[in-house]
Each structure stands twice: as C-alpha cells, then as structure tokens.
Amino acid sequence: MTVTDLAPVPAPARTTYKVTGPRVLRSEWAKFWTLRSSWITLAVAVVLLIAFGAIAAATYSPDATATGGPPGPGSGDSDAVSLALTGVTFASLAVGVLGVLLSAGEYTTGMIRSTLAAVPRRLPVLWSKAAVIGPIVLVLSTIAALAAFQLGKLGLDGEKIALSLGDDGVLRSLAGAGVYLGLVAVFGVALGVLLRSSAGAIAVLVGVLLILPGLASLLPDSWYDTMNPYFPSNAGSAVYALHQSSDALSPGAGLAVFGGWVALALIGAAVRLVRSDA
Secondary structure, X not given: OOOOOOOOOOOOOOOOOOOOHHHHHHHHHHHHHHOHHHHHHHHHHHHHHHHHHHHHHHOOOOOOOOOOOOOOOOOOOOOHHHHHOOOHHHHHHHHXXXXXXXXXXXXXXXXXXXXXXXXXXXXXXXXXXXXXXXXXXXXXXXXXHHHHHHHHHHHOOXXXXXXXXXXXXXXXXXXXXXXXXXXXHHXXXXXXXXXXOHHHHHHHXXXXXXXXXXXXXXXXXXXXXXXXXXXXXXXXXXXHOOOOOOOOOOHHHHHHHHHHHHHHHHHHHHHHHHHOOO
C-alpha cells in the first residue's frame, strides 16, 4: 500500500487595500449622497434661488420708490441679473449649513472616529469633503441661477432693465453666483471641522456672512469705508455683481478676497484636524 504525502494547501493571499486620495474621495461622495439631509438642503437652496429671483422679477416696478413703495430689489438701479440673484443670500445660508452638516455632523454622531481610523493621515478627509461639496453646489446653483434669470425674463418683458444671456457680463455674473455658493459650501465644511459643533459652526457662518457687515457699521466711517469691501459676504457679492459700484471690489478681486477667507478657514480646520483628537 502506497502512502502519498499531501502538501498543505497554501492559504489564499490577502488583498491589501491602500488608502488613496481617489478612494477617500469616493467614500466621501457616497456619504454625501446617502445622507437625506444632503438632498433636502440642496433642494431648498435651489428652490430659494429660483423662487426669490422669479418673484423679484415678477413684482418689479420702476416707479416703486417714486410712488412711496418700500425700497427693495425691484426698485432703484436694479438690473435683470440682480433681480434673478435676489435669492443668493438665502441660498448661501442653505449651502453653508449643508457644508457644516457634512463635516461637523460626523463629530455629533461619533462617526468621525471610524473615518479617521480608516484614513489615519486625516487631511485627505478634509480635502475630499471640500472637493465633493464644492463642485456639486457650484453646478446646481449655476443651473438654478440660469433658471431664475430665464424665468425672470418673463416678468421683465418690455422693461428697460430686461437683459438676455448674450448681453455683456450676464453669463459671467450668473456663473459667479455659482462659484460664490460653491465656496460658501466649502467654507461651511471648514467651519464644521474647525469648531466640531454643528450649532456653533452654523452660528459663526451666519454671523460672518450676515451680521458682521452690519456690526461694522458701528465703526468710524473712515474705518468702515476701508474695511467694508473686504468682509466675506461683500467680497463674495462682488463676484456675481453685473455692475461694479465705486465702493466695491472688482469681480476678480472679490473672488480672490473671498477665496482667501475660505482658504484661511480650511488651513485652521486642517491644523486642528491633525493636532487634535477626534
């Protein structure tokens, strides 16, 4: 009887998965679209941008101030673009809150520990969150701005301020609104990581974008006139303004200044993310 020696069956080789930038990006992309808050907040931002722009154009009256009516977006030296972009301020709050929830929300639920355990280098998480939400908001808000402008044309038919997409600066202004809102969303992500509190980050976001310029009016006039164009919301509004006022930045300068504010927030968030425990 012959005994055959059987060699042991080798164990299957284990597949090693490396943490790479594209994989972290795909992970953050999946997180973003599986959160119900992302869909809801994006929809709110788009609806606000379109609805307020269409309503402002439909209710426009060139004689509103002369007849004693309340001043508003439809009075004074308004143009078709400024009316279409009336909802930018409200949409900026929505997308800013969305950015905060995308980052600070993980600290609230404790999921950030699992995220950082999977990505020990940490910084790719921050860059991927910003790279996901920024382009999404930019594209959707630009489409919404175009829709608001096209709807507004129906209400402005025959008015002197009516414009078409082919007129000088119109497309640049509408695209600028999308760029501004995309940067606001990234700003929200940075604040969320920096403060690690949804409520705190939203409060700072609202304060910086809406309250700070009003409080600055308490400063001496010479200080206020110098500082006012460089506040985040004022610099951002210059990005999508069709006509440059004498006390405002140019669109390029406004983009550079607001981008600088966003970059500072991202740097602060990166430093805290690396140096502090989750």
